[in-house]
Amino acid sequence: MSLGAGTEATMVADADERAPGPAPREGKSPTQIALERLRKDKVAIACLFVIGFFVLVAILAPVLVSIAGVDDQLHLDQVNPLTGLASFQSNADHPFGVKARTGEDLFYQWAYGARPSLVVGIAASALTMVVGVTMGLLAGFLGGVVDTVVSWIVDFLLSLPFLLMAIGIVPIALQRFGNPDSSGFIEEGRESTIRFIVLICVLVLFTWPTVARLIRGEVLSLREREFVQAARSLGMPTKRVVMRELLPNLTGPMIVNLTILIPAFIATEAGLSFLGVGLKDPTYSWGQTISQGVTFFDSYPIWMWIPTISVSLLVLALSLFGDAVSDAFNPQTRR
Amino acid sequence: MSTASTETSETVVHPRRDNTREPLLEVTDLVKHYPVKEYTGLFPTTNQVRAVDGVSFDVAPGETLGLVGESGCGKTTTGRLVTRLIDPTSGSIKFDGKEIGQAKERQLRSMRRDMQLIFQDPYQSLNPRQTVNTIIGTPLEVHNLVPKNKRKDRVQELLELVGLNPEHVNRYPNEFSGGQRQRIGIARALAVEPRLIVADEPVSALDVSIQAQVMNLLEKLRKELNLAFVFVAHDLGVVRHFCDRVAVMYLGKIVEIGDRSDIYEAPQHPYTQALLSAAPDLNVVRGAERKERIRLEGDVPSPINPPSGCRFRTRCWKAQDVCAQEEPLLEIKSGARQGHQIACHFPEIKDDLATSLENTSA
Ligand SMILES: Nc1ncnc2c1ncn2[C@@H]1O[C@H](COP(=O)(O)OP(=O)(O)O)[C@@H](O)[C@H]1O
Numbered sequence: 001m002s003l004g005a006g007t008e009a010t011m012v013a014d015a016d017e018r019a020p021g022p023a024p025r026e027g028k029s030p031t032q033i034a035l036e037r038l039r040k041d042k043v044a045i046a047c048l049f050v051i052g053f054f055v056l057v058a059i060l061a062p063v064l065v066s067i068a069g070v071d072d073q074l075h076l077d078q079v080n081p082l083t084g085l086a087s088f089q090s091n092a093d094h095p096f097g098v099k100a101r102t103g104e105d106l107f108y109q110w111a112y113g114a115r116p117s118l119v120v121g122i123a124a125s126a127l128t129m130v131v132g133v134t135m136g137l138l139a140g141f142l143g144g145v146v147d148t149v150v151s152w153i154v155d156f157l158l159s160l161p162f163l164l165m166a167i168g169i170v171p172i173a174l175q176r177f178g179n180p181d182s183s184g185f186i187e188e189g190r191e192s193t194i195r196f197i198v199l200i201c202v203l204v205l206f207t208w209p210t211v212a213r214l215i216r217g218e219v220l221s222l223r224e225r226e227f228v229q230a231a232r233s234l235g236m237p238t239k240r241v242v243m244r245e246l247l248p249n250l251t252g253p254m255i256v257n258l259t260i261l262i263p264a265f266i267a268t269e270a271g272l273s274f275l276g277v278g279l280k281d282p283t284y285s286w287g288q289t290i291s292q293g294v295t296f297f298d299s300y301p302i303w304m305w306i307p308t309i310s311v312s313l314l315v316l317a318l319s320l321f322g323d324a325v326s327d328a329f330n331p332q333t334r335r
Numbered sequence: 336m337s338t339a340s341t342e343t344s345e346t347v348v349h350p351r352r353d354n355t356r357e358p359l360l361e362v363t364d365l366v367k368h369y370p371v372k373e374y375t376g377l378f379p380t381t382n383q384v385r386a387v388d389g390v391s392f393d394v395a396p397g398e399t400l401g402l403v404g405e406s407g408c409g410k411t412t413t414g415r416l417v418t419r420l421i422d423p424t425s426g427s428i429k430f431d432g433k434e435i436g437q438a439k440e441r442q443l444r445s446m447r448r449d450m451q452l453i454f455q456d457p458y459q460s461l462n463p464r465q466t467v468n469t470i471i472g473t474p475l476e477v478h479n480l481v482p483k484n485k486r487k488d489r490v491q492e493l494l495e496l497v498g499l500n501p502e503h504v505n506r507y508p509n510e511f512s513g514g515q516r517q518r519i520g521i522a523r524a525l526a527v528e529p530r531l532i533v534a535d536e537p538v539s540a541l542d543v544s545i546q547a548q549v550m551n552l553l554e555k556l557r558k559e560l561n562l563a564f565v566f567v568a569h570d571l572g573v574v575r576h577f578c579d580r581v582a583v584m585y586l587g588k589i590v591e592i593g594d595r596s597d598i599y600e601a602p603q604h605p606y607t608q609a610l611l612s613a614a615p616d617l618n619v620v621r622g623a624e625r626k627e628r629i630r631l632e633g634d635v636p637s638p639i640n641p642p643s644g645c646r647f648r649t650r651c652w653k654a655q656d657v658c659a660q661e662e663p664l665l666e667i668k669s670g671a672r673q674g675h676q677i678a679c680h681f682p683e684i685k686d687d688l689a690t691s692l693e694n695t696s697a
């Protein structure tokens with residue numbers, strides 16, 4: 001490794017290194033590169049269309065139901081009083097059929113049912129990210145007692161069985177906040193609000209630890225990176241090191257996590273509603289429709305099929321999109 | 336040999352220490368122990384990793400000290416202690432006459448401007464989410480050196496100073512090669528106009544041809560800006576033409592320290608001799624007869640349980656009983672010039688190693 005060796009080699013390499021780079025376009029951040037890769041991914045674009053479709057359904061639900069001319073009233077005349085079922089699966093008045101016995105329109109419930117899925121998915125995952133990232137950053141960067149306490153809470157929460165806890169917490173919360181009368185009856189609107197909030201809280205409570213653990217690990221490796229040391233050697237305040245040097249480097253894992261959480265939460269919401277601990281009338285949800293329709297699956301399949309296919313398609317599209325996002329943000333597969 | 340040594344002395348800024356020398360940085364008995372838990376056996380036991388175990392040296396303004404030793408000898412730890420990125424277990428660090436060894440971050444603020452780091456890995460040392468403008472502009476902002484509207488001009492000036500195209504200010508690190516990134520790291524360190532730079536193996540992650548360029552750049556900057564350097568390297572080859580003084584480290588301790596000519600032409604410690612002998616010999620590649628070479632057997636022992644007495648004794652070919660019992664002190668030995676200290680019970684000048692290296696690099 002003698003330095004004097006070969007000045008001519010030095011000149012050549014020098015010229016080579018100073019030569020203008022092959023790419024004339026400049027100033028592309030890692031995020032911009034990731035988005036560019038995502039734009040070229042056909043599967044991701046297809047998924048985006050599917051996701052966009054359901055988002056539109058949720059947003060435009062009132063418009064859609066008025067176009068279809070359906071409402072949320074009982075239509076006893078639509079069902080056969082003996083079997084309780086409608087004589088049709090789908091017709092012009094009720095494109096997705098009607099419920100047994102009551103004759104409530106299923107298109108109406110499907111269109112409005114898209115809302116809680118998306119709202120729960122997005123709200124719960126946003127909250128999960130905020131809590132998880134904050135705790136992960138604190139534990140990872142501050143270390144010491146904070147790290148010990150946060151890690152202990154994380155381990156504790158992750159050791160609890162989610163499904164049992166969810167099934168247990170809902171009735172307890174209803175008792176506690178629902179002001180039931182002597183017979184245990186809770187006002188319908190109040191119950192569905194409580195259920196909605198509790199559902200989101202349960203999802204956040206049991207998922208933030210996973211996010212916190214992941215972010216903590218990232219922070220532990222990031223804070224030893226030399227650019228963080230460089231910032232510290234300038235005397236940069238800790239808060240600024242975290243906000244300016246660490247946080248921007250967590251956008252990758254954060255976005256990837258978000259795209260994984262949203263479909264998981266939508267599926268969980270449907271599952272919990274199916275089990276009766278999720279949402280209930282008058283909040284329509286696909287999980288609840290599926291659980292009601294499952295009884296009539298043989299004679300009246302459209303009741304169950306439409307929400308089942310919808311939720312599967314949405315979750316699938318979101319998951320594939322999440323995969324594409326994590327590929328796009330993964331430096332190992334970049335370029 | 337004689338021509339080679341005149342060429343050598345040309346680059347020496349401070350060839351000899353005398354009593355009027357005022358150190359900029361003075362490190363005395365610096366110690367850093369890391370506690371580590373070990374989980375063998377029934378109960379976890381806490382051991383101390385003796386990463387740096389009583390190191391003393393000083394650097395005068397504009398002077399360059401090379402810190403050389405194999406991987407794991409505590410060079411990086413020493414560099415980070417000196418720049419106070421980590422707290423020393425004990426010992427004193429004086430910068431510009433002020434004790435900073437135990438100072439709190441707030442008291443360190445003025446020192447942060449005077450001392451900067453250049454890092455080993457150019458792929459880790461730049462924030463991938465920031466443009467060059469932000470990376471080099473941040474020091475200007477943190478220390479309020481340049482008014483906001485002039486900041487970009489100053490960044491471009493700095494880019495030019497380190498040999499990069501000033502038009503590339505808005506690029507991200509991923510658009511540069513390793514050597515270019517290292518230049519950006521150098522520009523960032525220079526932004527605060529420091530007086531001392533701790534360079535932690537700044538070229539060892541680069542291609543050999545690029546290494547020479549970056550070394551030439553550092554050489555140029557050091558002369559133009561009268562910078563003092565603590566230059567960390569894992570072999571004696573890189574620092575040869577750069578350093579006024581060289582300290583050889585082994586397992587957390589300095590085993591030999593002296594002016595460049597002392598270390599390269601009259602090394603006395605067996606470890607220094609082994610390091611010199613390990614430098615690649617171009618004459619052998621060209622077909623010359625191979626000189627006697629000292630080969631080091633084995634690895635550096637664990638700093639958790641360093642050998643008693645002389646820490647080098649497990650790999651030393653001259654080791655005697657006394658080496659295991661008594662720790663050799665770092666002191667001037669017979670035949671050594673002033674300022675040339677050796678920690679060995681059986682020092683002995685071996686100059687043919689230096690000669691062979693002289694020929695290879697000519
Ligand atoms: N944070 C730490 N915790 C425990 N041991 C450490 C830590 N940092 C460094 N060490 C140990 O200290 C010794 C010296 O490390 P280092 O200063 O990086 O050596 P060098 O830079 O010479 O290769 C090594 O044995 C290393 O494992």
Ligand code: SF4
Pocket residue numbers: 604605606645646647648649651652653654655658663678679680681682
């Ligand atoms: S003191 Fe003994 S073991 Fe240590 S370097 Fe000298 S001769 Fe070798």
Ligand SMILES: [Mg+2]
Pocket residue numbers: 407410411412
């Ligand atoms: Mg090192």
